Amino acid sequence: MNPSLPLSKSNTMGFEHYDIFVIGTGSAGRKVAVSCAKEGMKVAIADNREYGGTCANRGCDPKKVLLNASEIIARTTDLAAVGITEVPKIDWQALQKFKEKFVSAMPIKTEESLEEVGIKMYHQSPEFLEDGLLIVEGKKVTYDKVVIATGLIPRPLHFKGAELFKISDDFLDLPELPDSMIFIGGGYIAMEFAHIAARCGVDVTIIERGKSILKHFDENIAAYLQKISEDIGVKFILNASVTGAEMLQKNTRVYYEQNGKEKDVKAMMVFNTSGRVPSIEMLSLEKANITTTPKGIKVNKFLQSTSNPNVYACGDVADSGALPLTPLSSKEGSHVAKQLTSGKHEEYTFAAIPTSVYTTPQLATVGLTEEQAKEQDIEYKVLSEHVPDWFSVKRLNSRDYCYKTLKGPNDEILGAEILAPEASEMINLFAMAIQQKLTCTQFRQTIFAYPTFASDMQSMV
Template sequence: MEQKEYDVFVIGSGSAGQVVAETCAQNGLKVAIADNREYGGTCPNRGCDPKKILLAPTEAYETATNLIGRGIFSAPKLDWKALQKNKRKFTIGVPKATEKDLTKLGIDLFHQSPKFLDPQTLSVEGKNSTVKKVVIATGQIPRKLKFEGNTFLKTSDDFLSLKKLPKSMAFIGGGYIGMEFAHMAARAGSKVTVIERGDRILKAFDLDLVSHLKKSSEDLGIRFILGAEVSQIEKLRKNFRVHYAKGGQNKSFKVRSVFNTAGRVPAIDTLELNKGNVTCSDKGILVNDFLQNTGNPNVYACGDVSLHSLPLTPLSGIEGAIVAENILKCNKKKIEVPVVPSAVFTLPNLASVGLSEEEAKSRYKNVVVNYKSVPDWYNAKRINTSAYAYKIISNKRTRQIVGAHLLAPHSAETINLFAMAINQQLTTEDIKTMIFTYPSWANDIKSMV
C-alpha cells in the first residue's frame, strides 16, 4: 500500500480547516486536507450562508406585509422555486473555488474521511499517511434521533435544498435551526408545527424575550407542542403521522414532511479516534488552551468539533489561526475568546451577548436589569412591527454592560454594538454620550441603558 508523509494533515475543509492548511502550506510545510463532503464546509455550502439567502426574500415579504395600507397596496408572494434557484447561484461555485485555492498552495486533497491506524498514521482513499501533526476540524452533523420511523426524518441539508415547499411540515426541536426554518416555511405558505421535548424553545436565550418571539411566531401561524417526546414516525400514503407522548397521554398529528432539528453533534464517529489515542467526549475533541488534544499531543482540534469552541463560524477561523501558529511555533499561542454575540435569524431576530440575567446575578453582588417591550418606539412603529423588546444588564457598582438581549427586526446587527461595549468594558454613560445616526436602530441603544 502506498505510504505518504505529511507535516500536517487537516481533516475538514471548513473555515477552521482551511485557515490551518493554507497557513501551514504558505510557511513551507507539506500539507494534506481531507473532506468527505463538498469542500468549503457547512457554512457556505449548507449552513449559514444559504440560509440567509433564503431568508432575504422573507424579510422583504415581512416588511411589505406589515405596511399594507401604509403605502403598500398588496402583499408580495414568495416563489420557493425561485428562492432556491437564487440560493444555488451563491453555493454552486464554493467547492470548486475552495479546491482550486488549496491546490494552488501545493496542498494534497482527499475526498474521503480518514481513519486513525495509530497515533501518527492515517488511512484515506486506500493510502496510508504518516503525519507529524493532525488537525481535526470536521465540524458537526445532525444529532440522530432514536425512535421507530426515524429513517423518514429529513435534515437541515434537505430543507435548504427543497425543490418544492411541502404544504405542511414539522420540526422536531425548537432550537436555532428549527425556529429559523419554521419562520421561513411559514412565510412561504407552509403550515408549520414545532415539537420540542423541553418546556420552552430556544433554551440558550433569555426566557422573557423568547416569550415575545413565541407569541410573534404563533401570530405567524406556527403551532408549538412543548414538553413532548416523539415516539414514532409512521408513513402514510402522502403524509406522515407523528406520534408523541405529552403529559402522560399519547397523541399524534399528520404532516407532509418531518425535519430533525434537534441539535448537532461532533462529526467524529468515523475517525476511529481510539486508535490515535485521541481523547474526546460526546460533545467534542478534548483540548487544552493551545487547542492541543489532551491524549495525543500531535493532534489539534478547532472549529465546532473542538470542545473549547462555540458553533460559530467567526470563532472557527480564529481557532484555525491559533492552531496554525502553534504548529509553526511549538505552542506559543493560547486561545483567548472574546465575548461572542449570537443570533437567531427569525423575524424578528433574537440576539444575545454576554451574561444572562441569572448568570449576572450569581456573579455580581448588585446588577441593574433594564427589561422592556417597546413596540411603541419610533423604529418599530415606522415599519409597523409589534415585536420590539430588550433586556440590558449592567454591574451596578461599575456601571459596565455585562449582558444584552434583543428582540427586533435588526437585532442581529444591533447586538454587535453591545458586543463591542462589553469587550471594551464600556459603561452605560459611555454609550449614552455616543452619537449615532438618527433615527436608526443603533441610536435606540442609548435609551435601553
C-alpha cells in the same frame, strides 16, 4: 505492518508524510491549512463532503438567502395597512436557483484556493490507525501534527420511523414547498426554517421536549418570539417527546408523549432539527488516543487534545467551551495555525461572542445572561423593556421590539439580548462595547446616526 507497533522510520518507509494533516474544509480547517502551507509546511487536507464546510454549502449562507424572501413578506405584511398595496409572493424555484449561485461555486473556489498554495487534497474521511498514521482513499499517510475540524452533524434519532425525517440539508434544497411540515426541536434551525416556511404559506408545527423554545435565551423574550411565531401560523407542542413515526399515503404521522399521554400529529414532510453532534464517528479516534466528550474533542487551553499532544481541534468539533459559530471557528483556526507555525503554545481566550436567531424579527444575544451572572456571583442590574413605540419599529408599523441588558457594579455592560428587526446587526455594537470594556456612560456618549436602531441602543444601557 502491525498497527499495534509504534511508528518508526523503518516501518513507515514508502508512506506519504505531511507536517500537518487537516481533517475538515470549513472555515477552521481551511484557515489552518492555508496558514501552515504559506509558511512552507507540507500540508494535506481531507473532507468526505464537498469542500467548503457546512456554513457555506448547507448552513448559514444558503439559509440567509432563503430568509431574505421571508423577511420581505414580513415587512410588507406589516406595511400593508399603511400604504403598501400588495404583499409579494415567493417563486420558490426561482429563489432556489438564486441560492445555488452562491452554493455551487463554493467547493470549486475552495479547492482552487487550496491548490494555489500547494495543499494536497483528499476527498474522503480519513481514519486513524494509530498516533501518527492515517488511512485515506485507501492509502496510508503519516503526519507530525493533525488538526481535526470536522464540525457537527444532525443528531441521530433512535425511534421507530426515524428514517422518515429529513434534515436541514434537505430543507435548503427543497425543489418545492409542501403544504405542511413538522420540526422536532425548538432551537435555532427549527425556528428559522419555521419562519421561512410559514411565511410562504406552509402549515408548520414545532415539537419541543422542553418547556420553552430557544433554551439559551431569556425565557420571557423567547416566549414573546413564540407568540409572534404563533401569529404567523406556527403551532407549538411543548413538553413533548417524539416516540415514533409512520408513513401514511400522503403524510407522515408523528407520535409523541405529552403529560403521560400518547398523541400524534401529521404533516406532508417532517424534519429532524433536534440539535447537532460532533462529526467524529468515522475517524476511529480511540486508535490515536484522542479523548472525546459528548461535545467533541476534549481540548486544553491551547486547543490541543488533552490526551494526545500531536492532535489539535478547532471549530464546532472542539469541546472548547465556545459556541458553534462560524466566525469563532475561523478565529480558532487562526489560533491553532499560529501555534503550529511558531512552535510556541499560546492560551486561547474568548472574545465577546454574539449569536443570532434569524427569525423575523431577529433574536440576538452577547455576553452574560442573567443566569450566568448569578452562577458566577456577579453583581448586576437588569434593564428590560418592551418598546413598541420607539420610532425604529413604529415607522415599520411593527410592535415587535424588546431588549434586556445587564449592567455591572462599575457601570460596565455585562450582556445584552435584543428582539428586533435588525437585532443581528445591533448586537455587534454591544459585542464591540463589551470587548473594548466600554462603560455604559461611554457607550451613551458615542454619537450614532439618527434615526437608526443603533441610536436606540444608547437607551438600553
